[in-house]
Amino acid sequence: MTNAQRDALFILVKSLSKSEKRQFKLYVGRLGTNSDAKFLALFNHLDKMRTYNEASILESGIVKKSQLSNLKAHLYKQILVSLRLNPVNQNIRIQIREQLDFATILYQKGLYKQSLKILDKAKNMAIEHEEKNVAYEIVELEKIIETQYITRSIPDRADELAVQAKELSAQNLIASKLSNLSLQLYSMMLKVGYVRNDEDLVRVQRYFEKHLPKYDLEALGFREKLWLYKAQLWYSFLTQDFLSSYKYASKWVDLFYEYEEMIRLNPVFFLKGNHYLLESLFLVRYSSQFKDTLEKLEVIVSDKSFPSNDNIASLAFLYLNSNKLNHHFLEGTFQKGLYLVNIVEYGIKKHAGRIDQHHVMLLYYKIACLYFGNGDHKNCIVYLKKIIENKQLKMREDLMCFARVLNLVAHYEAGMDYHLEVQLKSTYKFLLKMNDLHAVQKEMIKFLRGLGDIYPNELRNEFQKLYDRLKVYEDHPYEKRAFLYLDILSWLESHLQNRPVAEIIREKALAVTR
Template identity: 40%
Template sequence: MPNRSTDALFQLIKSLHKAEKRHFKLYIKRSSAKEDLKIVELFDTLDKLPDYDEKILLKKLPSIQKPQLNNIKTHLYKQLLASLRDLKSTDTLELQLSEQLDNARILYHKGLKHQALKILERARELAKANGKFNYLAQVISLEKKIETLHITRTIQEKTESLTQEALEISSHIDRVTRLSNLALRLYGWYVMHGHARNEKDETGIRQFFKDQLPSDAFELTDFYERLYLYQSYTWYAFIRQDFLMYYRYTQKWVDLFDSNEVMKKVEIGHYIKGMHNLLNAHFDLRNYQQFEKALKVFETFAQTPTAQQHDNFRIHTDIYINSARLNWHLMTGTFREGLSLVDTIAANLEEYTLYVDPHRIVVFNYKFATLHFGSGDYNTCIDYLQKIINDTSADLRIDLQSYARLMHMLAHYELGNDEIIESLIKSVYRFMAKMKNLTVVEEEMFRFIRHSFGVSPRKMKPELEKFLHKIKHLEKSRFETRAFAYLDIISWVESKVYEKPMSVIIQEKYHQQRKRNYGGKLVKESKRLAG
């Protein structure tokens, strides 16, 4: 069967730009023997195939027998990487440092120790200036090896400084490793489970964070130490649904880059992830004006040469910006305007198949479903939710799996599909209970829907008002906010009570908030002028 996603060589070839393909042809003709030109034939054939299919490939390559294919593919893969390294050796600081280290090792093995030491000296200064301590450790390790094994007539002060610097770097790397491990493990917990579901989750995360956080964390001043510290607090707060703390630390994360502009080029991936989380924090807190400002900053950054330089970061910047644009329509109630973006975003996701993880696809499908639910197109909403419910390849985000089922049930409820609602209530309730994903809000929702079957249409409004009263006061409860973050249940019930579309209810809240913010600014300005 054709399989575009699993053959590594095919993926690599399909990721190449025209300039990279052209450079490969020149590189291989320059550096390979005549018999190696078979790999060019294989390259051209794979480049033209829409999907990887070995049977079709062998038919198009009569000069290559099946037993030869794997060896030739392996050789082509290595040559492609060598060609890309040759082309992009100055693209990133890491590649530059790796090249200098490789050159120093070559010179050392040739017996040219002093030349090797000169290159290592330059590499050491470059690594130091950009906080690349892992590379710095490798540089110093090679310097120490040369100084230990050979008489280089290096002055005593240099050997002392090398040993002292090695100790400092080792200590620094240990601190950064512990903090980056903490950030990664917290992020991993969130990807698997979503937000803390109850006091047990909360207690466990709190204790884990306390045990793993270095005691001197807030005395650290190095860029990477602070970066991973802020990331750790970001995920810690987000898991616990402390959205104010989440906002504070995502802002610190972004501010760290704003005060170290050069690091936006050195660690662009961390910067775009920080902007993504800052926008999510504004979304969770409904900070409308700050959201707009941050999105404009991110959109401007996306057009810079730094953001456009590498495929990986260009694609993820685009994905995060599209996610933020959808969030804007979700939180302002402009669902129909948001739907105008869906086809373009879906096409981009299809184009980025090789680069986008299943988790990201699940999140976008959920957002698409929510836009259709809010605009009243329940059938299309169900289609998107089915993609999530039926997806067994992405064993991620129990919370999204749960809320996809919940919204699926509500969409059928809205369509009046009474014949399947009862079985859906049982299956969704059973799934959420099994996953320990039920909150008081969901319990009340199941209770209301079950009860509504026996209520006549003319008596439904009082029942809706009772339901609204029961869940309204839970809006500020930390363990209940999860339900409101995934699906604005309160606005949905209010739309029934006040007989208005859900989009209108959310838009009214948005405009009221903007008026309050504007009024507050006027009061502050008048006080300032009076003072």
Template identity: 45%
Template sequence: MSNEINDPVFQLVKSLTRSEKRHFRLFTNRQGSNEGLKFLQLFDAMDSQEQYDDEKILQQVPSIKRVQLANLKANLYKQMLSSLRLYHGSQNMDIQLREQLDFARVLYNKGFYQQSLKMLEKVKLAALQAQMPHIALNAIDFEKLIESQYITRSLRGKAESLSEEAIEIASHVSRIHSLSNVALRLYGMYINLGHARNREDHDAITAYFKANLPELNIRTASFLERLYYYQSNVWYYYVIQDFRSCYRYAQKWVDLFEEYPEMKNPHTTQYIKGLHNLLLALYNLLYYTKFVKVLDRLEAFASDKDRRSNPNTDVLLFLYIYTNKINAFFMKGNFSEGVQLVPELLKLLKQYQAQLDPHRMLVFYFKIASLYFGSGDNRMAIKYLNKIIHYKDINLREDIQCFARILNLIAHYDAGDDYELDYQIRSVYRFLGKMNDQQQMQVEIFKFLRNLGNITPHELKDAFITLKEKLITIAANPFERRPFLYLDIISWLESKIENVPVQEIMQRKFSNLK
């Protein structure tokens, strides 16, 4: 017996909507062969299962032999993808254009060169209008092939114009790739390390950014060139913690889609990512009034019945909306209210589990733990922090791995678990030694927690005040601010000094911002 929950064919079958399944059956029945009937039977058998079990498949469909199963699954997978390509073709301009390129190839192979050239010209114009220069370049390459082999009466002047078009479009494509490479590389740096930890990180990231970001004339740049240029700047400034510059370029990213509203449909994911990054910058700047407006805009887009909907955009909208809903609770200090969102969030995390990468899950666990910690429920905070601490790949989001352990220490202290606290201090010290990621804030917290046993109750308040003053001095150093982006340790210390809940301190600070 085999329970292959992650079987790719089974996953694709279970992901289909009712209308997609109906279309697939119609698509399959057109073939009218016994082979087609067999993989449709396999499809129905898989669709009826909650977990994939090949033994039950063979029992349900006796006409399928064990030796046939692997080939039938491969054929079923191919047929489903072909059906989905046809079903969603009308909603995806790139699929339509590539189909027309295929038609042009068929006409070319049949010897209908003029018809093929006409179709290629249409593809080229449509691709350029849709900001898909790579497809336009494919069409031009095909045009050049036909013009170089056959006399079509259009060769006079055509060779020069095709060459000039190819050179111009290729230069745009080259810049797009260069810019998108920079954006992707900077994002990869953030996924691995988080924000710049020190001067060395800052200088290395800055050196890479300046050496690899191509010069760009914004006035003549294409939509995609500007988009990736803004993205690269957003990630650079976000990683080095220059949130004002990050905000400026994130706003340019979003404004670009207002300048080209027709691009929201073919580039939906980039549009909502722009809104999300704008929200991240506003969150770090504590610009709440603008934050709420942008979040409302993101939620309005999600609820727009006319927008393009597919599982990819739906999962991104879920990620971005709930991440920023939680951030709104953090800004206001309404942790108890935020905790009420957790059951709904956990349900959706389970629903989208197949589409979520480990990085996203770690981020949500940290945010959930922070909500519980802020509300005073240390046991629940520890529960979700342990999900991060026990994650096997410690190289993923080293920053979250690090600060989850720091918050875990504080939660154990607040919970009054002295035995566990001693163990956690030793464990975290070993972990940070391996990560080579001890900053001054962490060192001071360690010193404080280690010396707790030597501090008498009447001296405790003064000890909190001393630690707070040290941390305020540390936070004045730009390269030591990183830890404070993850833990508002100052507010926690103030809550201990004043003997009030931490969320009361943060709510007071939020009121003073308005």
């Protein structure tokens, strides 16, 4: 990894928009003595650099090597202060925290009444906007102040604060347990994907049941329900219960429409909920509902009232384009989807540093499938190579496995089978290492390995045999996931019927239109 990728300050400076850079310079220049500050000179130098170069900084004479680390830390802090003061970043959370800071300062000055007044206002704001962690902090500070300055304006003040603290603590505890469960299930999904056998299923079921706290749904607020639906969604994904995935993703999104103010306060969770709803609709093949949901999301995201920042822009790019690709897979319109390749490539470069490698590789896999469906096997191989050769990808082993299987098929289709035996051995070795060699993969590798011994006039019969063997796994609880990554059956049907695979998939899509 290069210094440019490692240096946090350089990345932060390069992430700033023109208006944010202007805001920073105005912030620094608020005092005349800062106009020649070394940290401002360092900022200007970094802003002009295309890649991070420490030698260039030292040669500029701005700072000595022994002082560079401290100066960079100071500049980093000043940029964050400037960004915090920017009106664009003044969301409810920051406003509540600011009020808590003000109250703490007043308390330290001994102005107890003024501090309590601000705290009460901030607490009501926090509870109203489901910021219960900070609300609990506020109550705890109120309790501290009350022990030093007993106000007689409200009867039974101590009892009121004690009850409030107990309620908030209980709500925060259940939210914490649900968020922990959700995070652990998400981690399982990223690492190994769907359950692969009965042993996996029992392990996930036991973990879920053991860590799911007891709850009264009617007593849960927005935040607790959100974490509950997240946990249930990941459990459904892991166990390949895609109808349940659709159910809980719908509950997640509907929760935001029930609490519309939360869309503005939690746009990231709103985007993620819609993404998982679309993914669930894709997995259960609800084509028409998928299209409606995607169009609705695109309208909301493009509306001026929807929050806007770098993180949201990156997630919107990722989720919208990933699901646009899925939409073309659903309908078999691979040719129409090719325009997305340039958009995705440009977006990956534009949002570099904010989209992790796992999601970048997932986009590459989808592009590879797009080319495969369009019959462009050489470009399919180009994108699969990006995944197979990525040594940094530690997550989603199932994605790596199916990328390699598709790579074998694409090489065969492209007529590039002169070193297929070497790739077969490499893929087989990889799958054994990952402990992910399932029936569908075994059948595919067995078929491809035997191609060299099959006469051309026997080929159609061998395709039919493979189709018959694989068809029985289409609805198998653990083997069906293979067909989520690569529609092998449609590929075989295209050979048996001597028709393009895209045509086969389109016909199937029309037959199950909902």
